[in-house]
Amino acid sequence: MFEIRTRAGRVVLQVVATILIVPFLFPLVVMIKGAFAGEGVKNFTAVLQVPGFPRFFLNSLIIAVVVIALVYAVTMMAAFGFAKLHLRFREVYFWLLLACLTLPEVVLLAPLFATDTRLGLYDTYWAVILPLAALQVPFAVLLTRNFINGLPDELFEAARVDGANSLQGFRHLVIPLTRPIAAAVIIFTLVAAWNDYLFPLVFLQSPDLQTITLVPQFFVGEFSNDQTKILASAVITAIPEIVAYLSLQRLFERGLSAGAIK
Amino acid sequence: MTTTSTEEQLSRSARAGAAGGGGRTGRRGPRRPPGLPWILPALVLSVGLIYYAIGYTGYISTLNWDGISPDPQSVGTGNYTRIFDDPVFWEAVRHTVVFFVVTFVIQTILGLVFAVLMHAQIKLAALYKVIIFIPVVLAPAIMAPVFRHMFAPDGELNSVLQHIGLGSLAQPWIGQTSTALPVIMFITIWEWTGITFVLYYAAMTQIEPSILEAARMDGAGNFRTLVSIIWPEMRGTTVALGILGAIGALKTFDVPYLVTIGGPNYATEFLGTYIYRQTIPLSHVGYGAALSIILLVVALIVAVILQLAGRDREAGN
Numbered sequence: 001m002f003e004i005r006t007r008a009g010r011v012v013l014q015v016v017a018t019i020l021i022v023p024f025l026f027p028l029v030v031m032i033k034g035a036f037a038g039e040g041v042k043n044f045t046a047v048l049q050v051p052g053f054p055r056f057f058l059n060s061l062i063i064a065v066v067v068i069a070l071v072y073a074v075t076m077m078a079a080f081g082f083a084k085l086h087l088r089f090r091e092v093y094f095w096l097l098l099a100c101l102t103l104p105e106v107v108l109l110a111p112l113f114a115t116d117t118r119l120g121l122y123d124t125y126w127a128v129i130l131p132l133a134a135l136q137v138p139f140a141v142l143l144t145r146n147f148i149n150g151l152p153d154e155l156f157e158a159a160r161v162d163g164a165n166s167l168q169g170f171r172h173l174v175i176p177l178t179r180p181i182a183a184a185v186i187i188f189t190l191v192a193a194w195n196d197y198l199f200p201l202v203f204l205q206s207p208d209l210q211t212i213t214l215v216p217q218f219f220v221g222e223f224s225n226d227q228t229k230i231l232a233s234a235v236i237t238a239i240p241e242i243v244a245y246l247s248l249q250r251l252f253e254r255g256l257s258a259g260a261i262k
Numbered sequence: 263m264t265t266t267s268t269e270e271q272l273s274r275s276a277r278a279g280a281a282g283g284g285g286r287t288g289r290r291g292p293r294r295p296p297g298l299p300w301i302l303p304a305l306v307l308s309v310g311l312i313y314y315a316i317g318y319t320g321y322i323s324t325l326n327w328d329g330i331s332p333d334p335q336s337v338g339t340g341n342y343t344r345i346f347d348d349p350v351f352w353e354a355v356r357h358t359v360v361f362f363v364v365t366f367v368i369q370t371i372l373g374l375v376f377a378v379l380m381h382a383q384i385k386l387a388a389l390y391k392v393i394i395f396i397p398v399v400l401a402p403a404i405m406a407p408v409f410r411h412m413f414a415p416d417g418e419l420n421s422v423l424q425h426i427g428l429g430s431l432a433q434p435w436i437g438q439t440s441t442a443l444p445v446i447m448f449i450t451i452w453e454w455t456g457i458t459f460v461l462y463y464a465a466m467t468q469i470e471p472s473i474l475e476a477a478r479m480d481g482a483g484n485f486r487t488l489v490s491i492i493w494p495e496m497r498g499t500t501v502a503l504g505i506l507g508a509i510g511a512l513k514t515f516d517v518p519y520l521v522t523i524g525g526p527n528y529a530t531e532f533l534g535t536y537i538y539r540q541t542i543p544l545s546h547v548g549y550g551a552a553l554s555i556i557l558l559v560v561a562l563i564v565a566v567i568l569q570l571a572g573r574d575r576e577a578g579n
Contacts, residue, residue: 002382002484010384017379017390020372024393024452030418031408070307078304085297093301093309100312102561104513106534107554110329110547111318130311137308166295195401197516202542213403216520220407230407237404245399246392252399256457257464 031238034231043232050222052207053215053233057240060211063128063200064193070133071140071189072182078137079144080174084156085166094145100138105131105198116203127203128211132193140185147181148174184255187248194241212237316558322551329547341552351553354531357443361532362511365450366504372451373458373503377466378488380459395456402453406520410436413445413521439529442522446530449517454510458503465496501572508568512561533557 004010035043047053081087082094108131116122121130151173159169197213204210210218215237216230223229245252323341327334345351376394380387397405412418413435420432435441469492477487515534518524524531524539531539537557541550 002378002487004382004484013379013382014384017376017384020375020379021390021393023448024397024455026418027405027408027412027452028393028396030412031405033418034408034411074304074307078301081297081300084294085300086294087297087301090297093305096309096313097304099562100308102509102512102558102565103312103316104515104534104554104557104561106513106515106537106541107319107558108312108315109538110322110541110551110554111315113329114318114322115315130307131315134308134311137304141304160295166300170300191399195399195403197401197403197520198538213401216403216407227407227411231411234404234408238400241399241401241404242396245396249392249395252395253460253464256460 031231031234034228035235036228037231038226038228043228044236046223047219047229047233047236050219055208056210056212056215056218056237059125059204059209060194060213063125063132063211064190066125066129067133067136067193068186068189070129071136072186074133075137075140075144075185076174076178076182077170078141079148079178080166080170082141082145083148083151084153084169097138097141100135101142103135105135105196109198109202113202122203123205123209125209128196128199131199132196136189136192140189143185144178144181147178151177180254183251187251187255190244316555319551319554322548323555325548325551327548328545329541330545334548337548341549342556344549345552345556350528350531350536351533353528354533354536357530357532358511358514360443361447361450361514362508364447365454365511366507368447368451369455369458369507370500370503372455373462374493376455376459377462380463381466382484391459394459397453398456400453402449402516403520405449405453406517409445409449409521436522437526439527442526442529446518446522449521450514453517454507457506461499461503462496465499466492469495498572501568505565505568505572508564509561512557512564533560 004013037043039046078097082090087093112127112131113122116127121127155173156169159173164172195213196211200211200214204214207218215233219230219233324336324338325334326337326340376390380391384390414420415434415437417435419435423429423432433441435445473491473495474487477491482490513534514532515538518530518532519535519538522530524535533553534557537550537553540546540553
């Protein structure tokens with residue numbers, strides 16, 4: 001796209017890029033350097049030996065998997081309904097859903113806290129799973145509806161002429177054809193669920209249920225103020241995220257650019 | 263980024279959707295089966311839960327309630343009138359505006375520059391891309407202790423400044439009001455530039471090569487091409503990022519709460535952290551609910567305004 005013809009020009013660009021990248025690299029270096037400071041590798045073994053540490057990962061995993069399954073199921077169905085089926089007040093329903101995109105999580109705290117305690121959901125996975133899924137669905141439906149809109153109507157009409165009902169159309173057309181956008185939906189939902197902090201902070205009280213985003217605070221208590229252990233725990237919790245990103249890099253980028261075109 | 267026909271269709275139909283309507287309902291063909299049962303689960307889960315919660319919040323906002331007492335007293339619109347006399351609320355609004363303008367401008371410039379650099383075939387581009395994008399996937403909650411450590415008085419930033427002879431610049435970054443908000447903005451920019459970059463990078467790939475070729479034939483240099491052709495072509499991306507950034511600014515919670523706890527002396531208080539402070543630690547649940555409703559109304563208005571502004575510009579183009 002840009003042709004840099006002179007050698008000097010190329011060197012200048014390389015230097016500019018390197019200078020600009022330093023502030024992005026620096027916090028990562030601080031994290032790793034701090035984690036190995038003092039007792040070195042022993043920081044990591046100390047963190048890993050804390051009983052209950054794997055539990056945080058398991059909880060985050062359970063919550064993320066259930067949120068993803070829930071969001072995927074209701075999103076695919078709704079996007080199909082919005083894009084290809086008969087619906088009165090279609091846009092009214094759609095805007096009701098889209099308005100939820102602007103909702104800050106913190107607004108949900110008081111009403112959900114009051115409701116959860118009354119229904120006995122407080123301090124269960126559901127107290128986190130349901131609001132997380134509810135907040136992810138609008139964007140997921142927006143993406144998927146746009147995608148299914150792009151699929152030719154003739155495809156669905158032909159299936160109908162051949163005697164397929166909506167359920168069969170959903171199973172044999174929507175599910176296989178939406179794979180590219182489903183990947184984007186799943187990745188967005190994964191990042192949102194895995195990284196969420198506020199809901200677990202407020203709705204999960206027992207240590208057995210808490211998620212990895214609460215790990216730093218847990219270790220502030222556990223190791224009083226031993227920074228190196230806290231940073232080691234940050235490195236350990238960051239590793240799965242970095243590995244997931246590196247192995248799914250293309251999907252991340254494609255999902256993002258699909259999401260931008262609103 | 264590959265340009266498949268599906269993606270083109272996607273973007274075209276998406277633009278049609280953004281331009282209002284988006285319904286291609288029953289224009290032709292045989293009668294379609296009913297769709298209501300299909301959208302119902304999503305409506306129940308999302309619209310049901312969220313609107314229920316908003317309605318409940320609206321009710322709580324008329325109460326003087328600590329969150330526990332069984333029969334709270336009603337104060338009507340009392341909480342709302344109090345908000346307008348609350349200096350911390352206005353501080354939070356001011357921080358949100360400053361925060362949005364600064365982070366949006368810097369992220370746009372950085373994202374654009376990185377996208378241009380990566381398109382100019384610099385070396386190690388793959389590595390640089392990974393470094394810019396990793397912050398996007400790391401949870402702010404996980405990174406918060408790292409930033410507290412980095413910006414501490416005896417932290418890494420000050421020690422680097424001392425090593426390169428700028429020791430006079432060393433200061434307690436998160437402990438003083440003048441630098442606390444810039445620290446929060448730095449962290450946010452660090453976190454989100456990856457998204458801006460990836461979107462601009464993808465948008466640049468979508469520009470017709472023939473347009474660029476024509477510009478080059480007319481003798482336009484790289485810089486001229488960027489300013490006169492590439493930047494206007496990417497307006498849709500910029501508008502989308504503006505909406506995301508504005509809504510994101512209104513939602514800001516994790517970083518200021520975890521890195522500076524809204525302090526010192528409310529210097530990094532945002533609407534999100536203030537609602538949390540009122541609702542949970544201070545147990546002013548009614549007041550927090552009134553703040554929530556105001557935040558929600560502001561977010562909706564901002565989203566609609568930006569959406570309309572973006573549409574007008576595109577239409578006028």
